[in-house]
Each structure stands twice: as structure tokens, then as C-alpha cells.
Amino acid sequence: MTPPCSGTLLQRRAVLRRLGCAVALAVLPKAPAADGRSVELTIATDGDLLAFKPDRLTCPAGARVHLTFKHTGKYVRQEHNWVLTRPGQAQAVEEAALAAGEQNGWLPRADPRVLAATPQCSKGQQVSVDFIAPPPGDYPFLCTNPGHGEVMHGILHVTTE
Amino acid sequence: MRKIRRHFHGLAFAVGLLAAFGATLSAGADLKSPSLVKTSLQIFAGVYGDMERKLAAKTYERLPHENQEFQDGAAAMRDAIASEPPAFKTQVETQLKKTLAASQHVADTSATRDDAQVHAALDALATSLTDLNGLFPESLRVAPGSVPPPRGPHGPGGPGGAAPK
Numbered sequence: 001m002t003p004p005c006s007g008t009l010l011q012r013r014a015v016l017r018r019l020g021c022a023v024a025l026a027v028l029p030k031a032p033a034a035d036g037r038s039v040e041l042t043i044a045t046d047g048d049l050l051a052f053k054p055d056r057l058t059c060p061a062g063a064r065v066h067l068t069f070k071h072t073g074k075y076v077r078q079e080h081n082w083v084l085t086r087p088g089q090a091q092a093v094e095e096a097a098l099a100a101g102e103q104n105g106w107l108p109r110a111d112p113r114v115l116a117a118t119p120q121c122s123k124g125q126q127v128s129v130d131f132i133a134p135p136p137g138d139y140p141f142l143c144t145n146p147g148h149g150e151v152m153h154g155i156l157h158v159t160t161e
Numbered sequence: 162m163r164k165i166r167r168h169f170h171g172l173a174f175a176v177g178l179l180a181a182f183g184a185t186l187s188a189g190a191d192l193k194s195p196s197l198v199k200t201s202l203q204i205f206a207g208v209y210g211d212m213e214r215k216l217a218a219k220t221y222e223r224l225p226h227e228n229q230e231f232q233d234g235a236a237a238m239r240d241a242i243a244s245e246p247p248a249f250k251t252q253v254e255t256q257l258k259k260t261l262a263a264s265q266h267v268a269d270t271s272a273t274r275d276d277a278q279v280h281a282a283l284d285a286l287a288t289s290l291t292d293l294n295g296l297f298p299e300s301l302r303v304a305p306g307s308v309p310p311p312r313g314p315h316g317p318g319g320p321g322g323a324a325p326k
Contacts, residue, residue, distance in 0.1 A: 049203055146215070146218075147218070148211075
């Protein structure tokens with residue numbers, strides 16, 4: 001004989017089990033490249049200073065990268081972006097960005113030298129970009145706002161898979 | 162009698178001078194927020210460096226924007242010294258106002274697009290900024306224009322960007 005409310009009890013258990021799984025998944029840290037194909041990268045400004053923190057990132061070639069860029073500035077009203085370029089092309093991209101002007105977000109449009117770029121980010125905000133990691137090598141990244149790239153830059157080190 | 166009075170005045174002046182110097186020194190050596198002082202001086206030095214680069218690139222029209230950033234940096238300095246003794250705060254505020262005026266002058270001069278004039282304004286800003294730094298212990302000072310490491314061999318565009326294998 002089925003006890004009364006057993007259906008409800010089973011349903012409750014099922015709900016609790018699902019809830020437990022959801023909580024466990026939420027608590028688990030996101031393992032970088034856990035499946036070898038997807039990576040979460042986070043980078044920030046060094047507060048109000050013209051620098052990225054960290055200035056060196058690593059990911060495996062071919063990985064699906066989700067990069068979050070946080071502007072941790074508190075005082076200075078300046079915008080920044082994060083732009084990944086082909087090796088040896090950062091300076092040229094910086095010059096092209098200056099030519100592109102503010103109306104284009106200080107970024108040359110459809111420029112093959114640019115591999116990925118976030119939108120402009122104001123202080124206290126964060127932006128993100130998704131891209132597929134290029135072949136192994138060291139790829140420069142920089143902020144293309146006028147005058148920033150010379151000091152606000154770093155390297156994405158892409159490893160073999 | 163006159164001789165004694167003269168000696169007394171001289172002594173009082175010397176004591177006053179020493180007291181003022183001591184107050185500055187002790188306030189500077191025992192700051193409540195040294196890291197924020199350092200940060201604000203880094204902001205000023207960084208923006209100054211950015212102004213220099215804009216001038217080198219002759220992008221005069223960007224200098225007012227840099228001045229705005231410089232003025233924003235003043236808030237960091239004011240927060241940094243908020244809990245300091247009033248005499249020291251006044252001293253810093255006086256110099257800060259001079260430095261902000263010098264930065265404003267760079268922005269105003271940029272409208273002339275005259276390289277020599279903008280250079281002179283920028284030099285005056287550097288001097289004023291150095292004086293502001295001088296109010297703080299040496300370990301916190303950030304020389305105008307000294308910014309994070311410049312484009313090095315591993316920087317963008319440099320040979321560090323190795324070709325894909």
C-alpha cells in the first residue's frame with residue numbers, strides 16, 4: 001500500500017536532489033580549460049593607474065576564451081579597453097586606433113591585426129569578450145585609448161593544446 | 162638691551178622655523194594613508210606622462226582631457242590626507258592648488274597648438290608636481306613622468322610577440 005503523500009515526498013526529494021546538484025555546481029570553482037576547450041580569463045586595470053593587472057595571461061591554443069575586463073579605477077574618469085593583436089602589430093594597431101578616433105571607440109574596424117577586443121569600459125564597470133585562442137605564441141594586448149598603449153599593455157601566452 | 166632683543170628675535174625665528182619643519186617632517190613620516198598618498202602621486206605622474214606623450218605626438222586637442230584626469234586625481238590626494246593634522250593638510254592643499262592650476266594652464270595653452278608654449282606649461286607642471294612630492298617622505302614620491310615600465314622587448318609591437326608556431 002502506498003503511504004499517503006508518498007508522491008509528494010518523492011517529488012520533494014527529486015527537487016532537493018536537483019537543488020543540491022545546482023548548489024554543488026555553483027560552488028565548484030570554474031576550472032580553467034577543464035575540458036581543454038574553454039577558458040575563463042579575468043584581467044583588470046591597476047586601479048586608476050595606466051596598467052593591466054596581471055599583465056600576462058595564459059591559455060591553450062584553440063580554446064574558447066571568455067575574457068572579463070574590470071576597470072577598478074575609483075577616481076579618474078578615463079575609459080580603457082582590452083585589445084589583443086597579432087604578434088608585432090600592437091604599435092601599428094595603436095596608431096590605427098588613433099586614426100579611427102573616438103567615434104569608433106578608438107578601435108580600427110575590421111582590422112585583421114586585431115584578434116579580439118572588448119568595448120570601452122568606464123571606472124567601476126566590467127566588460128567581456130569571447131574569442132577562440134590563436135595558435136601557440138605570445139600575443140600582445142593593450143589599451144588602444146590615445147597614449148595608453150605605450151604603458152598599458154601585456155602578453156597573452158598561448159600554449160600548445 | 163637692543164642686542165639682547167635682536168638675539169631673542171633671531172632665536173624665536175629659528176625655533177619657529179625648526180617647529181614648522183618638524184611638523185611637516187613628522188606629519189609626512191607618519192602618514193595615516195601612505196598607500197593612498199602613493200597612489201595619488203602615481204596618478205599625477207601617470208597623467209603627466211600621458212600629457213608628455215600627447216605633446217610628442219602633437220595631439221594637442223587631447224590635452225584638456227588629460228587635464229580633466231589630472232583634476233580627478235586631486236580627489237585621491239584629498240582623501241589621502243583627510244585625517245592628517247590641519248597644518249599639514251593646509252600645506253598640501255596649497256601646493257595641490259598650485260599644481261592643479263599648472264595642469265589647467267597646460268590645457269589652456271594647448272589651444273594655441275604652439276609647441277614651445279605647451280612645453281613651457283608642461284615644464285611648470287613638472288616643477289609644481291615635484292614640489293608636491295617634496296611634502297611627502299621620499300619612499301612615497303613618484304617623479305613626474307615615471308610611469309609603469311615602457312614598451313620593452315616583451316611589450317606590444319616588440320619582438321616579444323613571437324610568431325605563431
